[in-house]
Amino acid sequence: GAGVSQSPRYKVAKRGQDVALRCDPISGHVSLFWYQQALGQGPEFLTYFQNEAQLDKSGLPSDRFFAERPEGSVSTLKIQRTQQEDSAVYLCASKDRAPSQTGELFFGEGSRLTVL
Amino acid sequence: GQQLNQSPQSMFIQEGEDVSMNCTSSSIFNTWLWYKQDPGEGPVLLIALYKAGELTSNGRLTAQFGITRKDSFLNISASIPSDVGIYFCAGRHGSSNTGKLIFGQGTTLQVKP
Numbered sequence: 001g002a003g004v005s006q007s008p009r010y011k012v013a014k015r016g017q018d019v020a021l022r023c024d025p026i027s028g029h030v031s032l033f034w035y036q037q038a039l040g041q042g043p044e045f046l047t048y049f050q051n052e053a054q055l056d057k058s059g060l061p062s063d064r065f066f067a068e069r070p071e072g073s074v075s076t077l078k079i080q081r082t083q084q085e086d087s088a089v090y091l092c093a094s095k096d097r098a099p100s101q102t103g104e105l106f107f108g109e110g111s112r113l114t115v116l
Numbered sequence: 117g118q119q120l121n122q123s124p125q126s127m128f129i130q131e132g133e134d135v136s137m138n139c140t141s142s143s144i145f146n147t148w149l150w151y152k153q154d155p156g157e158g159p160v161l162l163i164a165l166y167k168a169g170e171l172t173s174n175g176r177l178t179a180q181f182g183i184t185r186k187d188s189f190l191n192i193s194a195s196i197p198s199d200v201g202i203y204f205c206a207g208r209h210g211s212s213n214t215g216k217l218i219f220g221q222g223t224t225l226q227v228k229p
Contacts, residue, residue, distance in 0.1 A: 004158070033216065040221075040222075041221055041222070042120075042122075042204050042206075042219030042220050042221050042222050043159065043204075043217075043219050044219070045216045045217065045218070048216060056216065059216075091158055091159070093158075104149065104161050104164055105161070105217070106161075107151075107158030107159045107160070108158050109156065109157050109158050110156075110157075110158050
């Protein structure tokens with residue numbers, strides 16, 4: 001596609017439910033990043049992939065958060081047993097080169113998660 | 117998580133005025149970036165800076181990479197209503213080979229026609 005596509009755009013979950021957020025990066029982009037943006041804050045790094053390899057997951061807040069990119073294209077961020085503090089916008093971004101190479105990120109519109 | 121110190125937090129200006137915002141860090145970055153985010157959208161890259169002292173323009177926008185590598189500023193000249201939005205600085209550490217960015221808290225800009 002022309003840009004990074006994320007779905008769903010909005011998700012309301014009851015506390016304790018599991019959610020899955022999908023990211024379709026720009027076609028051919030090697031690197032994919034997930035960021036979490038709380039209300040009124042800047043995005044915070046969660047994890048990134050180079051192709052199908054998850055090279056850094058140090059930003060994931062807890063073991064309830066899990067991300068995968070099995071074929072090196074589409075990625076899914078899964079949150080198990082959601083808590084109210086998980087409410088945020090989850091941004092996906094991709095880049096056409098390896099994470100360490102120059103080149104900047106293109107962000108999707110984000111998935112807004114509200115946990116009641 | 118670590119975030120950059122961005123100021124001011126918000127600005128309310130008259131159309132046509134110039135705007136200046138800045139970002140500081142306690143650690144060194146080898147890349148500084150400035151993004152704009154509109155409501156319900158993802159951040160869009162405005163300017164990227166890769167070298168200490170670098171001054172780069174993009175239309176009415178000008179940004180500089182501080183000599184100390186610990187700060188950057190963004191100027192917007194002759195503001196117009198469509199400049200409204202949230203501006204974020206972001207930095208990438210020199211020692212990092214991950215490419216991940218650290219963002220500031222954002223500057224909310226409102227422009228009065």
